Amino acid sequence: MRQAFLAGLAAIALVLPQPGHTAWPVFDASSYAQNVLQAARALEQINNQILQLQNQASMLQNMARNLERLDFSSLGQLQGALTRIDGLMIQAEGLSFDLQQFEGQWQQAYPDSYQAGLAASDMASAARERWQSAMSAFRQTLRLQAQIVENVRADQGLLSELVTRSEAAGGALQASQAANQLIALTAKQQMQIQTLMAAQYRAEAEDAARKGQAEEAARAATRRFLGSGNAYSGK
Structure with missing residues (x-):
């Protein structure tokens, strides 16, 4: 029994920390896991x-x-092309595109009937003026066609530039602005076509009116030449 007691004391001495040594740390697994979480x-x-x-x-x-805004605008180029076309329309000779001026010019150049006392020289002079007016209308149409062809050639480079800008747009605003300029280019081309059609139809209508007036002048001259018929009755 004495030997068992001494063995127990020895075991306790081994577990207890020796003087001069620190105590053993205690590891808390639950606290460690909570801290990690x-x-x-x-x-x-x-x-x-x-x-x-x-x-x-x-x-x-x-x-x-x-x-971010698009650092390119084709507005000036588009407006310049339309201004040149408008200038050609203003320079048009003969019957005017202005409605009020047209009515007066029509009544003077294309009367409904010829007066009985109108001289043949006056009728010939009026016919020549109508012919010159019709030729001026056709000339103006051809000039307008030439200007539109020149504008279309310039539009090729502008179209390429706008498409390039649209594809390289960095944001929605730049893409929208490039698309708006493409729409404006299309509108300008449509306006050119409408203007050309107006000039073409005007020239054709004036030429048809000139021919109709020439027929009426010929009938009036024939009636004047024949007179009442008494000169050929043998009396």
């Missing part, structure tokens, strides 16, 4: 905040890019 959650929140900031920065960059 809290650290992981904190790191995830930080990563989410960083991602949100990156998304906001990207959104701001996209907004700035979408609001």
Whole structure:
């Protein structure tokens, strides 16, 4: 029994820390796992905040890019082409495109009937003026066609430039502005066609009226030449 007691004392002496030595640390697995989980959650929140900031920065960059204006405008070139066409229309001789002026010119050049006392020389002079007016209308139409062909050639380079700008647009505003200029180019070309059609139809209508008036003048001259018929009755 004495030997067992001494063995127990020896075991206790081995477990207790010796003088001059620190105590053994105690490892708490549950607390350690909880601390690791809290650290992981904190790191995830930080990563989410960083991602949100990156998304906001990207959104701001996209907004700035979408609001960036297109540093190219074809408005001056389009307006210049239409101004040249309008100038040719203003220079048109003969019957005017202005409705009020046209009515007076028509009554003078194309009377409904010829007066009985109108001299043959006056009728010939009026016929020549109508012919000159018709020729001026055809000449003006041809000049207008030449100007439109010149504009179309210039539009080829402008169209290529606008398409290039549209494809290279950095944002919605630039793409929209390039598309608007392409639409304006199409509208200008349609206006050119409408103007050309107006000039062409005017020239054809004036020439047809000239021919009709020439027939009426010929009938009037024939009636004047024949008179009442008494000169050929043998009386």
